[in-house]
Amino acid sequence: MPELPEVETVRRTLNTLVAGRTIARVQVTLPRIIQRPDDSRHFEAMLVGHTIERVERRGKFLRILLDGLTLVSHLRMEGRYGVYEAGEAVEPHTHVVFAFTDGTELRYKDVRQFGTMHLFLPGEELTAPPLNKLGIEPLSEAFTAEALRALLGRRSSRLKPLLLNQAYVTGLGNIYVDEALFLAGLHPERTADSLRKAEWERLHEAIVATLARAVEAGGSSIKSYVNGQGEMGMFQHSLAVYGRQQQACPSCGESIVKTVVVGRGTHLCLRCQPLKRSRKPSRTASAGGRRSAKKTGSAGE
Numbered sequence: 637m638p639e640l641p642e643v644e645t646v647r648r649t650l651n652t653l654v655a656g657r658t659i660a661r662v663q664v665t666l667p668r669i670i671q672r673p674d675d676s677r678h679f680e681a682m683l684v685g686h687t688i689e690r691v692e693r694r695g696k697f698l699r700i701l702l703d704g705l706t707l708v709s710h711l712r713m714e715g716r717y718g719v720y721e722a723g724e725a726v727e728p729h730t731h732v733v734f735a736f737t738d739g740t741e742l743r744y745k746d747v748r749q750f751g752t753m754h755l756f757l758p759g760e761e762l763t764a765p766p767l768n769k770l771g772i773e774p775l776s777e778a779f780t781a782e783a784l785r786a787l788l789g790r791r792s793s794r795l796k797p798l799l800l801n802q803a804y805v806t807g808l809g810n811i812y813v814d815e816a817l818f819l820a821g822l823h824p825e826r827t828a829d830s831l832r833k834a835e836w837e838r839l840h841e842a843i844v845a846t847l848a849r850a851v852e853a854g855g856s857s858i859k860s861y862v863n864g865q866g867e868m869g870m871f872q873h874s875l876a877v878y879g880r881q882q883q884a885c886p887s888c889g890e891s892i893v894k895t896v897v898v899g900r901g902t903h904l905c906l907r908c909q910p911l912k913r914s915r916k917p918s919r920t921a922s923a924g925g926r927r928s929a930k931k932t933g934s935a936g937e
């Protein structure tokens with residue numbers, strides 16, 4: 637499942653490849669990908685003659701801005717875009733083809749068929765499903781440690797499901813939640829209301845750093861990636877804990893553990909991310925001091 641960094645990489649790539657191109661024809665061969673309007677024939681007809689101006693992103697959704705229309709696209713599990721010459725053979729699982737007036741085509745391929753497309757009048761997309769319920773963008777200026785704490789700090793739920801919930805912070809999925817919690821030294825099952833101010837600051841910093849690093853890695857790999865088949869999509873960034881169960885923690889050397897939290901595979905280092913009991917932050921300088929000393933000790937080993 638692509639998360640914010642992968643979608644951001646697709647966005648940038650699409651922006652360089654299709655901005656300025658005008659749609660001559662659209663062909664939908666799997667109508668249920670098209671969620672809005674109801675009739676995929678209507679979708680095909682509406683787009684003809686429109687020019688793609690630029691591609692933006694909201695959470696894990698692409699916003700393809702045309703002159704007079706906005707196409708919202710979610711890749712879900714396996715959705716991929718590729719740019720081809722019109723004569724090139726159409727690969728299996730290609731469900732939507734946008735043919736441009738210059739003889740090239742943007743093709744949408746989706747083996748799992750879970751992807752979605754919604755078409756709106758400009759601006760309308762932000763006040764209607766699926767974008768209207770999305771939370772704060774973690775790479776925006778509005779996302780601060782204080783904003784994160786204000787959003788989640790009073791909740792008694794565990795950190796992992798809260799961070800996966802797109803209504804609070806949008807764009808994080810299973811991979812980058814595990815990575816950010818590791819970087820912050822926080823157990824995924826800590827309850828949000830047990831975190832102290834310094835821990836919110838660490839978590840905020842870890843989320844931004846994890847995503848920014850992955851976006852940068854994706855950005856630097858765009859060129860070689862697109863050269864392959866003109867296809868853009870997923871690639872694995874270097875990860876510290878996700879998918880690395882039973883391997884050594886890059887920070888302390890302890891074995892990384894895989895467990896299940898709210899039904900999701902969850903990777904962590906029990907030494908770097910100890911599970912502490914929920915406690916009200918009523919007192920105390922000494923507890924805080926002990927905690928940070930312990931943290932420093934384990935991280936430094």
Ligand SMILES: [Zn+2]
Binds near residue numbers: 886890907908909
């Ligand atoms: Zn560790």
